[in-house]
Amino acid sequence: MNNRMFKSVLLLGFLSFLISSVNAATVEFQVNWPQWAQENRIEFYNTAVDAADRDGDGNTTEIINSNLVTTRYGGENAICVPGFCTLPAVANTSFTQNYVFNNVPSGNYRIVMYDAFGDGWNGGGSLTVLVNGTSIGTVTNTGSVVSTNVFAISDTPTGTTAQTCSDANLTNAWANLGSSPTATAGAIPVSISTSATGPAGWIFTADSMNTINAWSSAAIQGRQSLGVLFEWDPTPGANGSEPVYQAINTDGTANDLDPGGVGTMNISFGGRTVNNAIVHLDRVGGIGAGVSNSARFGVNTAGVTLGRLAGVSHFRTFTNNTLQRNMLVVSANTESSTNTANGTAAGSVVYQGAYSTLSLGLDGIGLEGAGGDGMEMVVCVPQADLSLTKTVNDNSPNVGENVTFTLTVTNNGPDATNNIQVRDILPAELDFVSSTASQGSYNSGSGIWAVGTLANGSSATLNIVVSANTAGVITNQAEIINADRIDPDSEFRSSFATDDLGDGIADDDEASVDINAGVVDVEVTKTSLNDFIPGGSDTYTILVTNAGPSDATGLTVSDNLPSGVTLSGSWTCTPSAGSSCGSASGGSAGGTSVSVTVSVVAGGQVTLTVPVQYSADPTDY
Known part of the structure; x- marks a missing residue:
């Protein structure tokens, strides 16, 4: 018979050092104990949470924002917050079992093991702890040990990157809020579609951004925005407000009747391929039962990386392509603020890459019954209207005579653009003689003129000297084939002489010139x-x-x-x-x-x- 009146606390002495700069932290317990009684438990918790009362006296403050491994009969099922367990702890016999906690956010953590005297836990068992697959120590129980032990887990924060987007390309009012919100970012259509699992759901409203200086553009302050409410666990648990988790018992049933869910937000751009879209966010994270909640954004689109542009200090962005409000800091203010302890988070990020749909995965960190995040967003799509012209100094040369084609590419803005390429593959009837570019270089073999960067309103020219080797009409075509900004009225990826957007308007990213070469005696x-x-x-x-x-x-x-x-x-x-x-x-x-x-x-x-x-x-x- 176990005596539950006398408890001993074993604090893991081997965790006496700091583990820092760990990406996308995964914490694993490898448990190998000869006996495990129902009142035994391991607590894995963040030290920012009150840990003064952890003996089941009814004060649940200490288990908020904690991960617990315990028996099914000990009153606290397998709880994994922040993050999710991949295997629940529901055993009351001797066993060897591993418990994995994913997506553990940065912070200082302590592990505590609880037991009652005389229950058979008398040594011979062991517990190994791994962070991101690397062991940080193993303890073998040889008796009662008490010590203070803290280890740190940190996602690696992103540095600040640079990306400009003209304010003319910001979204304004959003329509169709009932199902799939739509807006325009400059000339580019933007639409939102969502899906969710579990009890999670989405609600959209018309809203406006706050007025603090938290974004990469001052134009965001007070701007019309899309209000996004992502509720991942709106129903309280059996004990009222329990931490959200998503664990399955060994009998295949959920640990709770309302496990938390996850959601997906797809941002589409009218079938156009865009580069480096910017998303400005406001009021990320909230509060429930005295503890912060936050939706955590991850990137589902392959090849896309997250870059931080601006934000308050508790707007956290990490190199594992995630962002969230800093957890474990309680705030009663629903407005965004520059004060970490006072307000929700706000900031700007760029999703670096080329895509026609940007897919973001959201999962919730917080409490059941308060598991929701009412945030706002404004989207900006960088755009540069490039045009190309082409002339020739003599359109009726004789065979063997030199002529000069002049190509001019102009950026009509509103954004600067980089990595511009123009393709001018000379036909077989023309022999290459020489070329001169105002910037960049021309490769006569590939026909690629690597222009480089053009600011809004600037131009670059290329002169190509050729000679005709065949009599007759000779056509020389050129087309802009690349830039790192979308062209609002053309599509670089379309073939020559194709109506890029099907709008009946001549495309200004291509040009063609004919010469009529002759043979004379x-x-x-x-x-x-x-x-x-x-x-x-x-x-x-x-x-x-x-x-x-x-x-x-x-x-x-x-x-x-x-x-x-x-x-x-x-x-x-x-x-x-x-x-x-x-x-x-x-x-x-x-x-x-x-x-x-x-x-x-x-x-x-x-x-x-x-x-x-x-x-x-x-x-x-």
Whole structure:
């Protein structure tokens, strides 16, 4: 027969050091004891909770925010708060069993073992404690041991990162609050869908953010917001307000009739792929029966990481991609505050990555009957309206002649954007000669111009020099294929000449230029009417003919007169039908050169008639 009137307390002496900087803490008890009577129990609790009265006198303060491993008959079932047990403690015989507590938030913890004298627990048993799979010690019972022991468990807090988002892209009023709230973030639609397990549920309302300076943008203060009530365990337990848990007995039944639930919130962006959306949160966490509650946000979308932008000190963000209000600090104020001990939490986070739907998992930490978190949110989607233009300096070159394409990419904002890439793959009919970029670099093999970063309102240019190797019409296309901000009126991931958004509006992230390259057979002959006589005069002709098959355009004909020879009058240029001269005549008496631009159709010609005077002084020659 066990004597319950005399209790001994064994405080684990091996836990006399600190364990710090542990990510996503999981605490495991490995129990191997020869006997376990119904009044025996192990308590794993945070020292921020009152531990002065733990002998079952009716004061439940000490078990709030605690994890207990106990018998089913000891009056306190397996309770796992904060976090959830993966295996309940419901044995009253000798056993070997492990108990795992997941998602234990940061804090200082103590482990205490309770027993009554004369019940058979007389040594030979052991308890090993592991934090994140690493043993921090094992105790073997050899008698009554009393000591003070504390160990620390800390999620690693995130540092502050940087991410801008124009206030023009913040959500305002939300509609359709009864089922799936919707709003717009700038030009991008935002919609919310939810699901839940257990008794958890969601309620949405129109609300407005607080006015404290807690966010990465001052525009959040007092802004219209979506009120989100996530209730994970609204029904009190058998003893009134019990810590929320989610454990299953060995007989397959829940330890309580109303175990806590979890929920999922999906934030979708109208089928568009966005990058680095920002979520501003207010009034995270609450209070119930004198103890803080909080919804804990986790990231379900693969490849997405959480970054902290701003927030009060009790707005906790961790490198395991979770956030919550700091637990274990009791507050009676439902308004957000910069005082850790006075108010709910508020702050801004960025979900880094590319996604069309951002899935967040929420689980609750708190009390049954008070298990809920009424918070608020404003979403911002960074956007940059990029446009591309393309020109050519000569759209009718001859085969083998160089032409220059000029590409200009412009950021019309409102946000700056990084990692811009433009693709211009030269067709086989064009040979690459050279390129010059105002910023970044062009790879002629891949056709990628890595532009880099453009601020709102800025532009960058790329000149590509090519030569045509084939006659005919040649099309050169270019398109913006990447940036780390969504383009509100284009889609980088669509193919060229596709209406990106199906809106019937021409896409400004792509450009195309045609040139018509020709093959010509040009011949130039020069004849004179008179013999050379010092002091005499002469008239000679320059005949330019084109045997085709293409028209020859933009030809430059020039002739520099030798020493002692000058123009005796203006020279003239006479084209055949279809051909042309840049100037019908040029030069004047005393000139020493002839130069004109001509175009000669296939089968046509241009004739230059040049009158000259020979110097009578032999020394001029």
